Amino acid sequence: MLEFKAVVLGREIDLNKTAQHFGINQKFQWEDLLILNETCLARVLNEPEGRSVYVFSFGALVFVNFSELGIVQVVKYIQQIQPEIDINKCFDFADEFTIKISQDKEDVLTNDILSTRLVEPYHGEIIATVLAKSVALERNEVRIDKLLDDAENIVDLLEQGKLNVSDDKLAKIIANIFRYKFNTISYIQMLDKPYITWVNEQAGQLFTRMSALFELDDRYNKIRLKSETLMDITNAFSGLAHSRRGTRLEWAVIVLIGIEIVLSIVISFFGGAH
Numbered sequence: 001m002l003e004f005k006a007v008v009l010g011r012e013i014d015l016n017k018t019a020q021h022f023g024i025n026q027k028f029q030w031e032d033l034l035i036l037n038e039t040c041l042a043r044v045l046n047e048p049e050g051r052s053v054y055v056f057s058f059g060a061l062v063f064v065n066f067s068e069l070g071i072v073q074v075v076k077y078i079q080q081i082q083p084e085i086d087i088n089k090c091f092d093f094a095d096e097f098t099i100k101i102s103q104d105k106e107d108v109l110t111n112d113i114l115s116t117r118l119v120e121p122y123h124g125e126i127i128a129t130v131l132a133k134s135v136a137l138e139r140n141e142v143r144i145d146k147l148l149d150d151a152e153n154i155v156d157l158l159e160q161g162k163l164n165v166s167d168d169k170l171a172k173i174i175a176n177i178f179r180y181k182f183n184t185i186s187y188i189q190m191l192d193k194p195y196i197t198w199v200n201e202q203a204g205q206l207f208t209r210m211s212a213l214f215e216l217d218d219r220y221n222k223i224r225l226k227s228e229t230l231m232d233i234t235n236a237f238s239g240l241a242h243s244r245r246g247t248r249l250e251w252a253v254i255v256l257i258g259i260e261i262v263l264s265i266v267i268s269f270f271g272g273a274h
Contacts, residue, residue, distance in 0.1 A: 002099040002119065006062045006131035008139050009075065009085045015057050021081050030057050031192060033125065044077045045070060054125070060132035064124065093139045095131050099123060109209055122196050122203040129194050130210040137219050144226050151233045
């Protein structure tokens with residue numbers, strides 16, 4: 001039996017720096033997957049046998065046959081490489097899955113178990129990839145809900161006819177939305193499939209089934225629509241706020257011109273009187 005547990009540590013993990021610290025001399029691209037095997041984990045664990053870790057550049061790690069204590073040990077080691085990782089939030093977003101050996105003729109896939117007669121080499125990568133994307137999506141789902149709360153405050157102000165939100169606050173909200181969209185599409189690599197799915201039909205079928213099981217596409221589409229709604233709200237508010245500031249500027253110019261005219265008349269009058 002293989003037990004998988006996925007966690008998400010942050011926005012990004014530098015695969016090359018991490019690999020070097022585990023004695024792996026290989027150049028990794030953003031879309032690559034770093035696998036820490038027993039030999040690598042011997043640097044951290046007293047008993048690394050039967051364990052492995054899948055490391056994804058978008059900040060997710062998937063542990064195989066780990067206790068929570070073992071997970072914390074590995075995360076602490078990675079934190080030495082990337083100090084910005086907050087170990088206290090290690091288990092804020094997590095998901096689990098199990099491969100169970102069965103004598104059934106056909107594989108059975110459920111929400112948290114794959115029952116199979118034979119563990120194939122691609123099983124680990126496919127399951128780890130889906131779990132990693134799922135927990136990373138969960139983290140972004142929480143973030144988008146917080147952004148929606150911020151946007152609701154903007155809508156309340158619009159309903160009250162108040163447009164006095166500072167440019168800094170508005171820019172921060174818009175920046176958070178852009179960052180969220182970038183994290184969702186680029187960091188989580190939602191539009192990408194593992195390379196193994198292109199060369200192994202069974203791997204592709206398992207990835208498709210698990211993606212549907214974890215509703216990756218549906219969840220991605222929902223948060224994409226939410227982010228578009230957020231942008232519509234902030235763009236509308238920004239347009240109204242700038243329009244109002246433009247109107248104020250125009251009135252200020254008119255007032256200044258009026259003052260200048262009055263002053264000219266006064267000066268002319270008193271000049272004529274002399």
